[in-house]
Every structure is written in structure tokens, then in C-alpha cells.
Amino acid sequence: MFHTFVLLCLCWWRLIGVFGESVSVMEGESVTLHTDVTKIRENDDILWKFGAENVLIARISGAAGVFPTYDDVPDGRFRGRLKLDHQTGSLTITNTTTEHTGDYQLVIRGAKLLSKTFNVSVYARLPVPVISRDCSSSSSSSSSSCSLVCSSVVNVSHVTLSWYKGISVLSSISASDLSISLSLPLEVEYQDKNTYSCVLNNPISNQTTHLDINTLCHTCEVHDHCCGPTEAVIRLALSALVGVATVAFLLYDIRSTRVR
Known part of the structure; x- marks a missing residue:
């Protein structure tokens, strides 16, 4: 039955x-x-x-x-x-x-x-993720390591941003909302010979950017150069302002002493 x-x-x-x-x-x-x-x-x-x-x-x-x-x-x-x-x-x-x-x-x-x-x-079609030096972490990172960040401004839903070491996933972050900025940090050694890549993907497609350690993580004595030209200009301008203020204060102090 x-x-x-x-x-x-x-x-x-x-x-x-x-x-x-x-x-x-x-x-x-x-x-x-x-x-x-x-x-x-x-x-x-x-x-x-x-x-x-x-x-x-x-x-x-x-x-x-x-x-x-x-x-x-x-x-x-x-x-x-x-x-x-x-x-x-x-x-x-x-x-x-x-x-x-x-x-x-x-x-x-x-x-x-x-x-x-x-x-x-x-x-929607995905943008290519951007890898850059993470200047905000440079002061706290060790002298033998390089701080990086992979970022992407996405205007699509259901995406994942991931760091890969070879074919292994090191870290990832996902978002289901539209119009959001994603960023994912990574710290590597200056002499690291492994291959790293940052991948932005959705269920049917992906965009990949490969890390060039020699370009982004070269050692340098001037910290401003490591952090890029924008950061260096800002620091230089601040130093100049401090210098001008110091000279002005000294001149004012000298004039005040003479008057007395």
C-alpha cells in the first residue's frame, strides 16, 4: 500500500x-x-x-x-x-x-x-585588489618584517578577500553588503622567498594580485621612503612647520631679552 x-x-x-x-x-x-x-x-x-x-x-x-x-x-x-x-x-x-x-x-x-x-x-564584475605598504603598522613591526595591506573598494555583494601563500589560504574576510571597503593585513619577512597573492572572489569569478616582495618590501634606511611619497611629504611638511615655529620662538625670545 x-x-x-x-x-x-x-x-x-x-x-x-x-x-x-x-x-x-x-x-x-x-x-x-x-x-x-x-x-x-x-x-x-x-x-x-x-x-x-x-x-x-x-x-x-x-x-x-x-x-x-x-x-x-x-x-x-x-x-x-x-x-x-x-x-x-x-x-x-x-x-x-x-x-x-x-x-x-x-x-x-x-x-x-x-x-x-x-x-x-x-x-557584477570584480575590481582588481591593490597591495600596498602598511605605513600605520611600520613603527610597531620588527626590523626584519614588512607590513602590507591588500584592499579593495567593492560595489558588489557576496565577495571574499583573501591572502594566499602559494595555494594555501592565510586569512580572509567576507562581505555581503554593497559599497564597502575591504582590507586585509599581512606581515612577511624581508628575505621571504615564498609566493603571496591577494584574491578577491565571488561565487563565479575572481581577481588576483601577486605580491612583489622585492618592490614593496625592500629594506631602506629612510622610513619615509618605505611608507611611500605621500607619507613622506606629510612628514617633511610637519618637520618644516616645527622648524619655522622654533626659529620664530627664538627670535621672539631674543628680542624680548634685548628690550629688558
Whole structure:
């Protein structure tokens, strides 16, 4: 009796055809959602819907032979981007943006009822991470080590910034929010011969910057030069101001003494 019930459930599941599929693409690429139909029959009515509100964006009526797309809804994000395959009913979204992320529902009404959901994720392109000398840590680090920081200003979601030593992950930081600045420190020895790289990645792509220790971690006697030209200019300007103030104070003191 139990086996009969299971078989009936499976048959009903096949008849209804309710199942989901996840699709991930990079921004700017095209994505095609397949109906798995070989050829549309005369009595088939195919509907494509988008979002939680199931907004109708495309329809195929086999009997009438019409294939309209409603790309002005919602809010015009699909304008000029929807294409229907007139033989299979598959839907293609061209030049995708992150606004096209969401659930797409396919409903086929005909000899059998088929309902299928596609979860589409469109990821923005990642910037290249930047490796620089960490001047804020230079004073506290040992004379034999070099303080570095890898940073990236991201305007995308679900990203991870990581330091690698060879193929091993040393440290990482993740963010799911948009418009955030990520930074990750690293301290290496001046004579370190290992290979290091900083990687920014999301679920489908990555950007990598390799560390050139000889360029960023060269030993130098002048600390300002190690910390880069901007830091050096600031320190030089402060030193000059202190010098001018000292001379002014001495002149004032000398004049005051003469007056007395």
C-alpha cells in the first residue's frame, strides 16, 4: 500500500513537473532559460513570469502563433533584452545586469501542466585588489618584517578577500553588503622567498594580485621612503612647520631679552 502511494506521488510530481534550477552569470552576459521542449505544439500555452509577484514578461500561444514579450514591466529593466525561441519557447535575457537577479517561473499549459522555477543570480564584475605598504603598522613591526595591506573598494555583494601563500589560504574576510571597503593585513619577512597573492572572489569569478616582495618590501634606511611619497611629504611638511615655529620662538625670545 505504501509503495503504491509513493508511485502515485511520483507520477503526480512528473505530471506537475515542479522543480527548480539555479543559474549564475556575470553582468553583461546573456542567459538562456530552457523549457526542455523540443517543439511547441498547437495547443501549448507558454508563460514566463518574473519575481515574487509573478509579473508576466513573455508568452507563447501555439494555437494563435503569437510570441509577445512584455519587456516594459516591471520598471523597464527588461526593455530590449528579452528574446523567445519560437520553436522551443526558451527565454534569453541579453546584456544582463544585477537587476535581473531573481526567480523566473515557466508555466506550460497543454497536454500536461509543467511548472518550473529558475533562480538566476547576476554578479557584477570584480575590481582588481591593490597591495600596498602598511605605513600605520611600520613603527610597531620588527626590523626584519614588512607590513602590507591588500584592499579593495567593492560595489558588489557576496565577495571574499583573501591572502594566499602559494595555494594555501592565510586569512580572509567576507562581505555581503554593497559599497564597502575591504582590507586585509599581512606581515612577511624581508628575505621571504615564498609566493603571496591577494584574491578577491565571488561565487563565479575572481581577481588576483601577486605580491612583489622585492618592490614593496625592500629594506631602506629612510622610513619615509618605505611608507611611500605621500607619507613622506606629510612628514617633511610637519618637520618644516616645527622648524619655522622654533626659529620664530627664538627670535621672539631674543628680542624680548634685548628690550629688558
